[in-house]
Amino acid sequence: MSDRIYLSSPHMGGTEQHYVNEAFETNWIAPLGPNVTGFEQQLEAYFDNQQYVAALSSGTAALHLALILLGVDRGDEVICQSMTFSASANPIVYQGAVPIFIDSEKNTWNMSPALLEEAIIDRIKKGKKPKAIIAVHLYGMPFNAEEIVKIANTYDIPLIEDAAEALGSTYKGKKCGSFGTYGVLSFNGNKIITTSGGGALVSSNLKSKEQAIFLATQARDAAPHYEHSQIGYNYRLSNISAGIGRGQMEVLQDHVLGRRRMHDFYVHLFSDIEGVSVFHEPTDDYFSNHWLTCILMDPKKAKSSPEKLRLELEQQNIESRPLWKPMHLQPIFKQYPYYGNGVSDVLFANGLCLPSGSNLSTMEVDRIRETLLNSL
Ligand SMILES: *Cc1c(COP(=O)(O)O)cnc(C)c1O
DSSP: OOOOBOSSOOOOOSOHHHHHHHHHHTTOOSSSSHHHHHHHHHHHHHTTTSSEEEEESOHHHHHHHHHHHTTOOTTOEEEEESSSOGGGTHHHHHTTOEEEEEOBOTTTSSBOHHHHHHHHHHHHHTTOOOSEEEEEOGGGOOOOHHHHHHHHHHTTOOEEEEOTTOTTOEETTEETTSSSSEEEEEOOTTSSSOOSSOEEEEESSHHHHHHHHHHHBTOOOSSSSOOOSSOOOBOBOOHHHHHHHHHHHTTHHHHHHHHHHHHHHHHHHHTTSTTEEEOOOSSTTEEOOOSSEEEEEOTTTOSSOHHHHHHHHHHTTBOOBOOOOOGGGSTTTTTSOEEOOSHHHHHHHHEEEEOOOTTOOHHHHHHHHHHHHHHO
16 A cells, blocks of 8 residues: 555654754753744744744644633633634633634635624624634635724724634735734644644734733742732643744745645646636635645536545545534534524535645655546
């Protein structure tokens, strides 16, 4: 059997081990140290030093802290994109708050601005103004930031931008992660860059960064003993992991190019195949890192189905995966309010994510091409 081809595998640049070794040599084996600070500086430089970045143990932790910093509490309502990975919504429930799910628009697969506004108006009418909005740049595709930010501002509701999949993506030239009151990044093993596990909270002011770090390091007040006037968390990034992050930041742009090359490969491959379309940017305003390339198969026109294709790829030891199953369809979230138009249900039924790594070899790409052409 040939080696397994993964959907999205870690891709080291080469200098990561140098920073990790440095941590060992200097005994900075702790959730703080020169790599943590250095990694944060690189991320801040990536945002043209217009944003402050706190390095954390995961993207989920960053989302959780964003909600805490916005004062989201028991019984509050938080609006969240339905079509996403569950980690976007879980922290709402950690806080004892209520997720309100919003369906997607067709062209970006992300939160529909029209449904967002409809939901806000309806929730206010029902007596509760939502405390925050969590919008996601799914698969690296920016959401319609202009409309979403406008609505958030009109109703004065803070926006949390889940950019876990979108480091390297831009909307109208502005970087994803810098549109919201808070931006969230993830460096999990399958993301565009990885620290094995990690995340970051992005904000536009130093005070928010400091507060995030305070909460992420057990909320210790200034005192010689351990004094606590708030509940704290153990959410800081390890100095070892941050060493990997420093090396990865040096190759972020290469990874974006590599992923976009895979996307071009699929666009070309499927251009002559009936009933299969590759998810792409709706206009030039959108620049996706194409973290994952996804296809839609028209059930009336395509020769195969996403599940049939997935099994055929699996037979050749090639990983593919259905799209994120929307939160309003998940057993654990079914009971929560949902404002929908059916778009994400159709995407889930007809979509498939294909291997998209920036480190796939020519031989691996050939294997993918052959398997797909034989199946379709
Ligand atoms: C990966 C991911 C997260 C969570 O990040 P972790 O670092 O794995 O905790 C959140 N939202 C989305 C959309 C993700 O893809």
